[in-house]
Amino acid sequence: MKRSEINNALKDMEQMVKTCGFFLPPFCSFTPEEWGKKGHDYDEVRNNMLGWDITDFGLGDFDRTGFSLITLRNTKIYAEKLLFLIEGQSAAMHFHWKKMEDIINRGGGNVLIRVYESTADGSLSDSEVTVNSDGRSYKVPAGTVVTLHPGESITIYPYLYHDFHVEPHTGPVLLGEVSMRNNDEEDNRFYQPIGRFPEIEEDVPPYRLLCNEYPEAE
Numbered sequence: 001m002k003r004s005e006i007n008n009a010l011k012d013m014e015q016m017v018k019t020c021g022f023f024l025p026p027f028c029s030f031t032p033e034e035w036g037k038k039g040h041d042y043d044e045v046r047n048n049m050l051g052w053d054i055t056d057f058g059l060g061d062f063d064r065t066g067f068s069l070i071t072l073r074n075t076k077i078y079a080e081k082l083l084f085l086i087e088g089q090s091a092a093m094h095f096h097w098k099k100m101e102d103i104i105n106r107g108g109g110n111v112l113i114r115v116y117e118s119t120a121d122g123s124l125s126d127s128e129v130t131v132n133s134d135g136r137s138y139k140v141p142a143g144t145v146v147t148l149h150p151g152e153s154i155t156i157y158p159y160l161y162h163d164f165h166v167e168p169h170t171g172p173v174l175l176g177e178v179s180m181r182n183n184d185e186e187d188n189r190f191y192q193p194i195g196r197f198p199e200i201e202e203d204v205p206p207y208r209l210l211c212n213e214y215p216e217a218e
Contacts, residue, residue: 001062001198006054007207012172013068013084020107020174022082027051028070032209040217048074049184049211057092058195065090066198071182071211079182083175085111090165093191096158101179104153109170111148115140116161122189124161132157161191 017024027045030038045051049071056066068084085091087109095118105111117125128139131146132155140146146154147167153176156162166173184196197212206213 002201002203004204009068046214051211052208053211056198074182079179081177086172087166093163095161096187099180101156102153104176105148105150106174106176108173110167111173113146113164118159
């Protein structure tokens with residue numbers, strides 16, 4: 001991705017966060033120049049990869065498979081994120097080995113989440129899926145698409161395959177994710193082998209540093 005495209009994506013998410021009345025922690029507003037002056041008192045942000053993020057799953061097609069996100073907190077026990085998707089974007093099919101998470105529609109359009117159980121060898125199972133959503137538990141056929149309207153959520157358990165995208169003609173979506181500790185390097189199992197971070201073409205200066213770009217403290 002070009003840095004200019006990343007900058008625009010982050011600004012769009014920033015505007016959506018404001019539209020939904022969500023307030024971000026101070027480190028989300030630090031400029032690249034300010035990060036160069038931050039000391040070890042911000043090592044929690046650096047070490048836990050908090051802040052702005054972009055994924056295109058290494059496929060180089062951000063407008064179709066990818067989205068913008070912010071990791072707000074990531075402790076030894078729990079984590080919280082915001083995800084921003086526009087119409088046409090999607091998250092690749094995956095499950096987590098250990099992490100249980102709630103995906104919450106914080107505002108905007110509707111999000112469509114497709115769910116499958118995993119077989120022992122990592123394939124998509126044809127068995128029924130138990131959906132847990134806002135205090136309700138019910139069974140659906142494999143591959144069912146669950147619609148989350150603003151305010152609704154779904155609980156994703158380990159080994160539950162899921163992908164998601166915006167319902168057409170409903171507008172961009174701000175998602176929340178509340179979960180156990182996040183570990184993208186070891187806890188994601190994608191149905192198709194893919195990557196994580198985009199390759200960046202530096203055509204303009206960065207608007208915000210991504211969570212894997214912070215300079216070390218002096």
